[in-house]
Amino acid sequence: MPTHAPAHSLSDVTASDSTLRRFLHGLPGVDAVGLEARAASLGTRSIKTTAKAYAIDLAISMVDLTTLEGADTPGKVRALGAKAVHPDPTDRTTPTTAAVCVYPDMVAVAKEAVAGSGVKVASVATAFPAGRVALDVKLADVREAVAAGADEIDMVIDRGAFLAGRYLKVYDEIVAVKEACGTSARLKVIFETGELSTYDNIRRASWLGMLAGADFIKTSTGKVAVNATPANTLLMLEAVRDFRAQTGVQVGVKPAGGIRTSKDAIKFLVLVNETAGTDWLDNHWFRFGASSLLNDLLMQRQKLATGRYSGPDYVTVD
Numbered sequence: 681m682p683t684h685a686p687a688h689s690l691s692d693v694t695a696s697d698s699t700l701r702r703f704l705h706g707l708p709g710v711d712a713v714g715l716e717a718r719a720a721s722l723g724t725r726s727i728k729t730t731a732k733a734y735a736i737d738l739a740i741s742m743v744d745l746t747t748l749e750g751a752d753t754p755g756k757v758r759a760l761g762a763k764a765v766h767p768d769p770t771d772r773t774t775p776t777t778a779a780v781c782v783y784p785d786m787v788a789v790a791k792e793a794v795a796g797s798g799v800k801v802a803s804v805a806t807a808f809p810a811g812r813v814a815l816d817v818k819l820a821d822v823r824e825a826v827a828a829g830a831d832e833i834d835m836v837i838d839r840g841a842f843l844a845g846r847y848l849k850v851y852d853e854i855v856a857v858k859e860a861c862g863t864s865a866r867l868k869v870i871f872e873t874g875e876l877s878t879y880d881n882i883r884r885a886s887w888l889g890m891l892a893g894a895d896f897i898k899t900s901t902g903k904v905a906v907n908a909t910p911a912n913t914l915l916m917l918e919a920v921r922d923f924r925a926q927t928g929v930q931v932g933v934k935p936a937g938g939i940r941t942s943k944d945a946i947k948f949l950v951l952v953n954e955t956a957g958t959d960w961l962d963n964h965w966f967r968f969g970a971s972s973l974l975n976d977l978l979m980q981r982q983k984l985a986t987g988r989y990s991g992p993d994y995v996t997v998d
Contacts, residue, residue: 690927694891697848704847707887710879710915719910722954723947736981737775739945740767742963744802746781746971754789757782761793768978777974778963779832784821787828802832806857809901811836815853822860833861834868836901839875847888854892868896868934874906882912886919896932902969907937910951917955936969942980945973
């Protein structure tokens with residue numbers, strides 16, 4: 681399976697602001713109508729019985745179970761960790777989730793809650809969700825999370841710099857954060873696609889993040905009006921597919937925000953399979969950033985197993 685390595689064939693495009701701009705603006709323009717039509721078409725695929733059961737278990741295993749609220753407490757994070765390890769306590773065949781995602785000050789609590797389970801601890805950093813602080817503060821945020829045991833860091837790009845065309849500043853910050861992650865934490869780079877305005881910008885941000893060393897590219901923080909959509913996720917899947925074809929480097933994708941039902945999750949898995957391919961159908965390369973999705977996946981799983989729809993009262997509340 682491909683792993684992350686320097687993109688030697690593209691190293692010259694980041695030599696200066698002008699070369700990086702030339703490269704990013706030289707990427708093919710996005711046909712918005714065609715992109716949305718393809719995403720909608722793939723979303724109509726019907727997945728039944730055995731394939732549906734497989735897809736639900738796969739989706740559960742891809743969830744980054746998330747709590748990112750000012751009112752988060754150690755007790756809430758411990759409960760979330762317990763749910764990530766045993767999503768359905770009545771059925772121990774249920775897969776664990778991929779990770780729990782918390783603020784840096786809750787990493788140690790989450791790490792203890794999932795110890796020995798294989799569930800990763802992800803932490804948002806770099807002044808999430810706005811990212812509007814000095815670089816040294818962002819790096820301190822990352823180092824705090826990594827020192828507490830974070831396996832993954834979810835950073836936000838400086839959207840203001842990106843939209844102003846200061847691409848090399850964004851690139852340099854991602855490189856610096858990647859270095860702060862060291863060898864122990866993978867880096868997910870969040871674009872906040874709802875604030876990038878155009879599909880062309882999402883494509884440029886995807887390539888910029890990958891050039892800078894992102895292990896994952898992620899749609900959104902979940903804190904704005906427009907988060908993950910089938911169309912913007914399809915576009916990012918095309919980017920990681922094309923990036924690997926050109927460089928040999930595989931990068932993951934994480935849609936986040938607004939994915940709440942099993943039906944939604946399965947649509948995204950179809951996008952992955954039909955666009956990037958089966959190499960991405962694994963939680964090492966594809967994740968769902970979600971807080972409520974897991975509950976619906978568990979209810980649908982119970983219905984397939986028993987023939988009865990239990991309802992939300994029969995699953996633990998996040």
